[in-house]
Amino acid sequence: MFYEIKDDFITLKIKAQPSASKSEFAGLYGEDAIKLRLAAPAVEGAANKELIKFLSKKFKVSKSEIEFKSGQNSKIKLIRVPLTKKVQEFIKEIDGR
Numbered sequence: 001m002f003y004e005i006k007d008d009f010i011t012l013k014i015k016a017q018p019s020a021s022k023s024e025f026a027g028l029y030g031e032d033a034i035k036l037r038l039a040a041p042a043v044e045g046a047a048n049k050e051l052i053k054f055l056s057k058k059f060k061v062s063k064s065e066i067e068f069k070s071g072q073n074s075k076i077k078l079i080r081v082p083l084t085k086k087v088q089e090f091i092k093e094i095d096g097r
Helices: 046-059 085-095
Strands: 003-006 009-017 024-028 034-037 067-070 076-082
Touching: 009 046, 024 085, 046 076, 046 085
Parallel strands: 009 034
Antiparallel strands: 003 009, 009 076, 024 034, 067 076
């Protein structure tokens, strides 16, 4: 499963694809990660900054509320986000439940 809910937070497993033409979700990556295209290169943290910015806008949370649990230097990342209504809607949409 690509997410884990604990308390009022959700941890998402994300497969990042840097240097895309635009930042967007690209569906599931297997069954245990979400693929996310990022419009920033994997140079000097630019892709990570774009990831935070994208998730902040998508889920309507502040950038400071998004936390890397692991994978800052990897394409597979664990990201912790507050469990908002927008996040719940996204999970239902992508998970099909």
